[in-house]
Amino acid sequence: MSQSNDPADGRPVAGGRSPWQRLLRMARPRATKANAFAALLAILLGFAVATQVHQNQVVGLESLRQSELVTILDNATLLSSRLDQNARELQTTRDALVSGSTGDAAALKAAQQRLDTLGVLAGTARAHGPGIQMTIGDPRAKVTPPLLLDAIEELRDAGAEAIQVGDVRVVASSFFDQSGSGIAIDGIKLTQPYAILAIGDAQTMSSAMEIPGGLSENVRQLGASITVTQRSDVTVGALHALRAPRYARPVPSPAPAATP
Amino acid sequence: MIPALGLLVGLAVGLFLHPAVPLALQPYLPIAVIAALDAVFGGVRAVLDGIFNDKVFVVSFLSNVVVAAFIVFLGDQLGVGSQLSTGVVVVLGIRIFSNVASIRRHLFRA
Amino acid sequence: MSTAHTGRPDASMTLITEMMQRPLDPGYAAAAESRQKSGLPPATSHRGPMLVIFAVLIGALLATSALALRAPTTSASQIKSALVGRIEASRAHADAQTRLIVSLRTQIDTAQATALSQQSQSGLAADLSKLELAAGTVPVTGPGLVLILDDAPPQASAKGSNVDPRAATAPDQGKVIARDLQIIVNGLWQAGAEAISVNGHRITARASIRFAGEAILVDYRPLVRPYAITAIGDPGSLSVEFADNDGGSYLQSLKANYKIRGDIQARDSVVVPGEPALSLQEAQPVQSSVTTRAPTTTFGRTPSPTTSQPTETSP
Numbered sequence: 145m146s147q148s149n150d151p152a153d154g155r156p157v158a159g160g161r162s163p164w165q166r167l168l169r170m171a172r173p174r175a176t177k178a179n180a181f182a183a184l185l186a187i188l189l190g191f192a193v194a195t196q197v198h199q200n201q202v203v204g205l206e207s208l209r210q211s212e213l214v215t216i217l218d219n220a221t222l223l224s225s226r227l228d229q230n231a232r233e234l235q236t237t238r239d240a241l242v243s244g245s246t247g248d249a250a251a252l253k254a255a256q257q258r259l260d261t262l263g264v265l266a267g268t269a270r271a272h273g274p275g276i277q278m279t280i281g282d283p284r285a286k287v288t289p290p291l292l293l294d295a296i297e298e299l300r301d302a303g304a305e306a307i308q309v310g311d312v313r314v315v316a317s318s319f320f321d322q323s324g325s326g327i328a329i330d331g332i333k334l335t336q337p338y339a340i341l342a343i344g345d346a347q348t349m350s351s352a353m354e355i356p357g358g359l360s361e362n363v364r365q366l367g368a369s370i371t372v373t374q375r376s377d378v379t380v381g382a383l384h385a386l387r388a389p390r391y392a393r394p395v396p397s398p399a400p401a402a403t404p
Numbered sequence: 405m406i407p408a409l410g411l412l413v414g415l416a417v418g419l420f421l422h423p424a425v426p427l428a429l430q431p432y433l434p435i436a437v438i439a440a441l442d443a444v445f446g447g448v449r450a451v452l453d454g455i456f457n458d459k460v461f462v463v464s465f466l467s468n469v470v471v472a473a474f475i476v477f478l479g480d481q482l483g484v485g486s487q488l489s490t491g492v493v494v495v496l497g498i499r500i501f502s503n504v505a506s507i508r509r510h511l512f513r514a
Numbered sequence: 515m516s517t518a519h520t521g522r523p524d525a526s527m528t529l530i531t532e533m534m535q536r537p538l539d540p541g542y543a544a545a546a547e548s549r550q551k552s553g554l555p556p557a558t559s560h561r562g563p564m565l566v567i568f569a570v571l572i573g574a575l576l577a578t579s580a581l582a583l584r585a586p587t588t589s590a591s592q593i594k595s596a597l598v599g600r601i602e603a604s605r606a607h608a609d610a611q612t613r614l615i616v617s618l619r620t621q622i623d624t625a626q627a628t629a630l631s632q633q634s635q636s637g638l639a640a641d642l643s644k645l646e647l648a649a650g651t652v653p654v655t656g657p658g659l660v661l662i663l664d665d666a667p668p669q670a671s672a673k674g675s676n677v678d679p680r681a682a683t684a685p686d687q688g689k690v691i692a693r694d695l696q697i698i699v700n701g702l703w704q705a706g707a708e709a710i711s712v713n714g715h716r717i718t719a720r721a722s723i724r725f726a727g728e729a730i731l732v733d734y735r736p737l738v739r740p741y742a743i744t745a746i747g748d749p750g751s752l753s754v755e756f757a758d759n760d761g762g763s764y765l766q767s768l769k770a771n772y773k774i775r776g777d778i779q780a781r782d783s784v785v786v787p788g789e790p791a792l793s794l795q796e797a798q799p800v801q802s803s804v805t806t807r808a809p810t811t812t813f814g815r816t817p818s819p820t821t822s823q824p825t826e827t828s829p
Contacts, residue, residue: 210590212727213597216736219726220604223734227611230793234618241625251629253804254622255638260799262645265719265792270800289760293696300722301734305797307719316650316719319704321760343797379800386644389708392654392746394647395785406561407569414573418581423574425582433579440572446539453538455546456557458565464539465568502534 264306267315267384271306275343275378276350279371282336286366289320289327292338295359296320302352304342306380310334313382330384346374431480432473435492439468442496445503452510472496605735615791619651646788650718653788654709657749659780661698661765664740665689666773688772690741692725694764695732698743698776699723701761705752707745709786713737716789733789740775744784753778 161169173179208216240250263269280287296314299307307314312329323333342349353359353372363370425433443465450456472492479488546556630639646652666688699717702710710717712732717723721733729736745752756762756778768774 208729209727210594210597212729213594213601215726216729216731217597217601217604219724219731219734219736220601220608224604224608224611226793226795227608227615227791229795230791231611231614231618233793234615234622238618238622238625241622241629248629248633251626252633252635252638255626255630255635255642256802256804258626259638259642259645259803261792261794262642262649262651263803264794264797264799265650266645266648267719268645268648271797272800273796273798275796289700290693290697293700294693297692297696297722297724300720301724303795305720305794314719315648316717316721317703317707319700321704345796380797381800386648388644389647389654389656389746391656391658391748392647392708392786393656394643395653395655407565410566410569411573414570414575415577416573417570418574418577422581423578425578430582433583437576437579440575444572446542449538450542451557451560453542454557455542456560457542457545457549458558458560458562460539460541460545462564462568464541465572498534503538506538 265315266386267306267313268386270379270381270383271343272377272379273305273343274346274376275304275341275374276346276353277373277375277378278338278340278342278353280338280340280363280368281370282338282363282366282368284367285325286368287327287338287363289322291359291362291366292327293320295340295353298352298359299340299342299344299349302344302349304344304349306343308341308380308382310339311382313380313384315384318384341378341380343378343380346376350374432476435472435476435489436469438493438496438500439472440465442499442503443468445500445507449503449506449510452507468496608735612791619790649792650709650716651788651790651792653785654746655783655785656708656746657780657782658707658744658746658784658786659749659753659778660784661702661743661745661776661778662740663690663694663698663743664775666775688774689728690730690739690768690774692723692730694768694774695730695741695743696723697764698761701756701759701764702743702745702747702752704759704761705747705755707747707752709746711744711786713742714787716787718789718792720792721789744786746784746786749780749782753780 237250237254241254243250260269264271292309296307296309296318309329310332312318312332312334314329318330321328321331326336327334327338350372353370360370360372443461446464447456447461450461475492476485476489479485482488549558550556626642627639630636643652647654695712699710699712712723715721715732715735718733722731724731726736730741731737757766765776769776
């Protein structure tokens with residue numbers, strides 16, 4: 145073939161083109177109606193594929209039973225209302241901060257209040273508020289660390305904001321371990337009877353303990369005793385010794401905190 | 405035109421009266437529907453080709469439905485019911501596609 | 515030497531070629547030919563009564579089948595789809611609120627940081643960032659590990675008729691339950707983890723690991739399998755100490771007895787997200803750090819009027 149196939153030639157070559165050149169020629173955008181329509185169809189196809197792939201990954205809620213769905217809905221509603229309240233408070237704070245004359249004092253106060261909140265959550269500040277007082281008497285050491293851990297998780301689910309077992313403050317990083325015949329939290333052995341204080345909605349937490357299959361029933365089945373008392377004011381005075389993290393560093397901004 | 409109207413009338417009658425299908429016949433309904441669709445599209449293509457014959461249409465429709473249902477029934481008795489029905493669906497589907505492609509060529513010249 | 519049959523090369527594929535090339539019933543062509551031979555037009559009229567009757571029948575057949583074959587929406591499935599709809603709506607609302615909270619927090623933190631630096635409250639700012647790290651409101655990064663926990667692989671049978679007899683007597687033993695996650699996370703804390711997240715949800719003092727039937731919820735949000743537990747800690751000792759303690763041996767027994775899959779991968783750098791919506795509703799600090807003193811003036815800024823508020827004293 146005497147036709148030139150050299151793309152560097154520049155001149156349009158008739159016939160005898162290499163397949164790559166044909167492809168390149170086809171890929172060049174041209175403003176025709178058919179091209180636009182084809183592009184639209186391709187976009188729709190891509191969109192449909194992406195949607196289908198996403199659909200496949202969505203939580204298979206349909207496969208759960210009705211009772212489980214009801215529980216999930218309850219949790220979702222609880223989360224929603226907590227977030228709503230949080231958002232409202234933050235909006236008030238933000239508005240106070242950006243408003244002119246009271247900006248500085250408001251900023252200082254907001255920072256100090258945030259310090260208080262974080263201190264309670266991190267276990268470095270004493271806290272008080274309505275809540276419950278639980279006493280577990282376990283002379284024969286039947287209560288296991290997983291059971292107590294489950295009780296703490298149950299309390300958190302019921303909205304507990306600050307928890308103390310014996311003299312130990314329970315925070316996010318608290319771990320439960322078997323120590324001799326008893327239980328130790330964060331390596332500190334607990335003495336019998338286990339005295340648990342929790343600040344939060346007293347009614348919700350106390351019902352959570354008493355539900356069938358809940359902590360009270362499990363503890364009694366093991367032969368231990370448990371009493372749950374609602375209090376209008378409980379003081380969580382134990383403190384958690386904060387250790388500066390050696391490996392965890394804050395992610396440098398402006399990356400915002402990841403949302404679920 | 406008139407047969408198309410008849411089709412619509414039949415659809416409306418079926419939707420409003422909602423006749424109950426006997427339980428024994430229910431497994432053969434999907435196959436019957438596909439066979440009926442194959443006969444209908446074949447008929448439309450014959451119209452466009454100019455060789456439509458109502459007797460042939462009726463016979464082809466009846467025989468399609470009966471044969472398809474019989475094949476599925478036989479398959480159920482032999483234990484290969486799902487495979488045979490898949491085969492029937494594949495063949496009828498290909499025929500439907502080919503007939504529809506020919507209809508499209510007639511109508512849109514594309 | 516046999517004489518080759520001079521037929522079409524695909525003569526043996528008559529079935530498929532018939533199907534693809536002659537989809538139209540050959541009866542039409544044959545009938546048209548015979549009609550033409552006897553002088554009639556090749557196509558018959560469209561208006562024959564028989565045709566119309568059959569058209570009606572076909573329509574009725576299509577409609578009846580459509581109605582009969584539709585999956586019935588029992589009241590139970592209707593309730594379930596209503597529930598799922600509400601859960602999805604609630605989750606969308608929660609996601610939107612979380613984004614709003616993140617942006618509000620960023621604005622507040624920026625405004626606070628500026629104000630604090632202007633009022634030379636660097637100590638307060640340092641305390642704030644230290645506690646944010648400890649409480650879990652900010653994302654953190656560092657070396658650590660990722661533990662992927664998943665249910666046991668499904669039994670190879672299940673073609674409908676053959677039900678695994680073991681599965682009937684011991685159902686769902688291979689499923690990861692909330693208690694497994696609790697014990698494993700507990701073990702990771704014991705091994706020295708500094709921050710842990712499960713499927714992107716940071717474990718804070720208020721985040722619970724619970725279950726709803728078979729679904730696991732972390733911090734009120736349901737999880738999708740597989741469960742990825744991310745932990746930041748000493749890369750050398752974290753996985754070793756975890757394997758040594760009760761959490762690690764629990765994971766081992768899960769893998770050995772129930773074929774639950776749990777793979778630990780050490781990583782040089784992982785990211786544990788923060789939980790920006792962390793707050794308190796009922797608890798109050800016993801000793802509040804909110805003060806009444808006027809902010810110190812720097813850089814010629816005029817002092818704001820003192821807000822006279824009594825400090826909260828311990829009860």
